[in-house]
Amino acid sequence: MFKSKKARLLLMLVTCILLVFGMAACGGGGGGGGSAPSEEDNDAANAAAYAIAGADIAFVLPADDKLAINDRGWIQETWTGVKNFATANGKTCTWYIPLDNSTQGYYDAITTAINSGSEVIMSLGAQPVEGTVLAAIDYPDTYFITVEGNGAEDAGLSNLYALFHQSDEAGFLAGVAAVSGGFKDIGLVTCLDIPPTNIWTYGYLQGINYTAGKLGITDIAVRHHYVHTAATSPDVQTLCASWYEDGVDLIIPMLAGATPSLFAAADAAQKRCFGADVDQGAMSEMVLTGAIKRLADTVPIALASVYDGTFPGGTYKWANLNDDAVGLATGHWRMDQYGYKISDYEQAFNDLKNDVDGTRSGMLKESVVRTDPNSDALDALWDAIAVKNVKFTNIY
16 A cells, blocks of 8 residues: 555655755766767756756656766666656756655655656656556556567557667667677677666677577577666676676677676777767767666657647557657767778668568567566577577677
8 A cells, every 4th residue: 555645745755855955966868869968968957947846847866876867878868858848848957865765665656756746757668657657556647658668569548658679679770780790799788677678689680690690690698687786886897897807899788787797897998889879979979879768868758748648648659760760879979990881880770670581570578588487588589599690699
């Protein structure tokens, strides 16, 4: 059961206090269109300007205190989309980090925002889905948008819309780039075994395997490991450093807030890596490109539907190549050092978009091949790949 009214009011007060403190401490903002955020955008004074109790739009973050609004990844990029929309349309916006990573915690953060006057709730990730759905049921006059909220697509509520990104298409293109750039010993490192991260890695492995077969390259080795954290960690840096020392010449991540740990290892070893989520090329000279989703572009479109009368409640959308919502980062493109030009990437983008060789329509999905929820996601994919063109090792 949920808390009493008195307890809710007390929690609302505490949350609002934490909100203002958290924003002043953490900073916020970021560059749009898949760009890495600038130092100015991370400035605490800039962030504090958005600490508005009762703002029109409330953005609910994943409740990991190490994944701040300025994570220089998907959280910050989503917040950038919220800010851009609010600024362009005369709306106010703010953000909340729930007190804990539970259904109750998310529900309380959301109802705090609603009771403070917010008319739109946007939540990010799979963790808030249950709390978001419960709040949407209890507050039918409030609009709810979930981004990458696996499970929300089945809610069927007229005041809730689920937006997803076909990031396996971006991951596939990253795999194409890696093999086309001549990399032979490739590491895939993933933060958590959850659908929003596995979708990227499914794309990476299939893109590598497809391109190796297409180019007739027979000596590519791929290793994968879950690090079980989405925050910067010396353990992640140590793992990546050991891979580089063992001969890995490129690491492709899906690490959320742990990505800087990879970059530190790459800098120390002077070995190459990709970024993820947004263009992270400014964070390290070792970053060649990276698979991205353009949240700063797609989020404002979803928010606009609330105010222009076209809100698609009860439905969900997978934004994809057709929407130019996913792809590779080109702002700090360094793949040309390896003979893979932006024009080559554009050709690969169009080939995948147009389903050349059946690559797009034939892409395997976790929801289809992972029939046993207790199985390893990448093992399930590898077992399902009919023609194996690379050596794959899953490290547990």
